[in-house]
Structures are given as structure tokens and as C-alpha cells.
Amino acid sequence: MHRHTIQHCRTCGVTVDHRVPGDGDTRERAVCPACGTVHYVNPLLVVGTVPYLGDQVLLCKRAIEPRHGKWTLPAGFMELGETMAQGAARETAEEAGAEIEMGAFFSAMSIPRVGQVHVFYLARLLHGRFNPGHESLEARLFTESEVPWNDLAFTTVRETLQRFFADRRRGQFGVHDVDIA
Template sequence: MKIDTNIKPTGVVQNYCSNCGSKLVVAQPDGDNKLRYVCSDCDTVHYENPKMVVGCIVSHQGKILLCRRAIEPRANFWTVPGGFMELNETIAAAAMRETYEEALAEVEIDGILAVIDVVHARQAHIFFHGTLKGDSYGVGEESTDTRLFAPADIPWNEIAFPSGTMALKHYLHVLATDEQSVLYAQAGRIKHP
């Protein structure tokens, strides 16, 4: 193992081993090609992996359900219901849970709509399409408003994140062309005016 005390891996700085509590060093483990945080005592390698974010484009009677964010980042902007995946749940279950938490909406998942890399944020976003079960939806704790928008009325300049915009546009493309496809793309940073 090659130790380097001057260079740090990208991402979150880690100081102590979650396995034994000893000091971490920056090293390139044998057989690896990247610098990692490695425990100086038990040799546990602490990998940095991207976070999974899931969302659901919910349709109901030709309209799309959006939530106005109550929390940062991007408070007061509109978004597709979504958030971070938790341990011990499937990606579809995470999308349904997030949709209920943000919009008090129960959905039937129809399938994956988009997979979008958000490399600068160390995330991967997976968007599903789902249909609203019944007519019930509301304002969850992380939202200040929820609304069904006709496609022509979507507030494009007020959508919180580029990945949400990309997934919404792909959904509208699928509707217009009846071409069943999954978008794979990479989202850039938010452009501030």
C-alpha cells in the first residue's frame, strides 16, 4: 500500500475509521488505482460512493404533479417528487415513499423513465413514471404547495434541478411520440441568472 500525506481523495474529508476508531490515512490500496481513506490500524478501506436519488413523474388525467420545495437547496422552486434512497428499500419503493412524503400521493409505478448522472454532486438520479391512485394528493412536510400542471403550464423557469427538467421533457417526448424509451444523460450544474 502506497501512502500519500499530501493528496486527499475528492469528496467528504474523513478522519477516523468507522470500524475501529483509529486515524485514517490517504493511501492507494494494493490492487487499486485511486487514493482512498484507509485505516492506519485495521486496513479497512473507506470508499466514497455516489448517493442515489429517486423521483417520480406522477401523471393524472393528462396533468403532471409537481411540488414546491419547502427546504433548501432550491426552496420555493417546483420539483418532481423525489429524494434520497434509504437503506433496505428498492428504488421503486423509494420513489413511492418520497412521492407520499412530499405530495401525500399514492402512486402506481409504471416503469423507469430516466437515469441521470449528476457527477458534480456525487449523485445518480433515477426517475420513474407513475400514475396517481385515486384523486388524492396534498402538501407534505417538505413542500409548501402541490399542484397538477397541464404540460403547457409547467413553470419551466421555476423547476428546481436540471435533472428534473430533463426527466419532465423526456416524459413529454414519450407522450408526444409514443416512443417508449429510457433517457440516459448527464446533468450539469444549476445556472443562476
């Protein structure tokens, strides 16, 4: 699926070949015929939080594509130079304008079909005031029964919320590793 995302060598600009480079590699890669640079395409990391206040979670209504107008947990692509937790906190501030106390690592969801891994941390909200950024139409608290389950933006959000509420009912939060086909 991702084999032709690189067309030109990032080192010298020559059009790359797509082949198994050798040296024990077993996957087709973008290989520069001029300078020999092997280019790798790796999954993107999406980081976010499950912000909660009492028995409610904070969701953001998306103002951007994909899934404009659908509800999501605050999350986005991790940036270079930040840890997963720093990225998750940054995304929560940017998308929801929420003040949080970062909690424990909660879930990792692999989505090979789109080349992404989504990671969520628990985050206790310090209060119920929000100031959503330009990527969100609104930010609101929901109890489990109020969550707009049919209007969630992503499968990873649904899976994470289901595990959050199940763990909350049990009185103990676990760590969840999920593969989404």
C-alpha cells in the same frame, strides 16, 4: 472532490490516511493506518417519480433547502432496505401525499459533480387529490405549457420532464440514460 469526506476510521476511530490502498486499486481512498480498513465514498441514489394524470404532471414546491420555493418532481434519497421503486413510491407519498400506480422505469441521470444518480419512474395518479408533507409547500398538476420551467429546482427535473413530454407526444415512453456535466 470527495476525498476528505472521511476523517476517521469507522471501525476503530483512528485518523485515516488518504492514499491509493494498493491491491490493484487506482484511486485515492481513506485508509486506516491502524486496522487497514479501506473506506469508500460512493454516489448517493435519489429516487422519484413522474406522477401524471392525463396530460398533466404533479410537481411539488419545496419547503426545504436546497432550492426552497422551487418546483420539483417528488424524489429523495433511497433508504437502506428498500428497492428503487419502493423508495420512489415512498418519496411520492411523503412529499406529495399522492396515491399512485407505479409504472415503468423512466430515467437515470448521473451527476458526477455532486456524486449523485437520480432515477425516476413513471407513476399514474389515481386521482387529483394531494396532501403534501412537511418538505413541500404545495403539490399541483401542470400541463406542459403550464410547467414553471424557470422555477424548477434541479436540472434533472427539467431533463426528465422534457423527455416525459416528448415521449408523450410520440405516444411511446422510452428509457433515458443521461449524464449531466
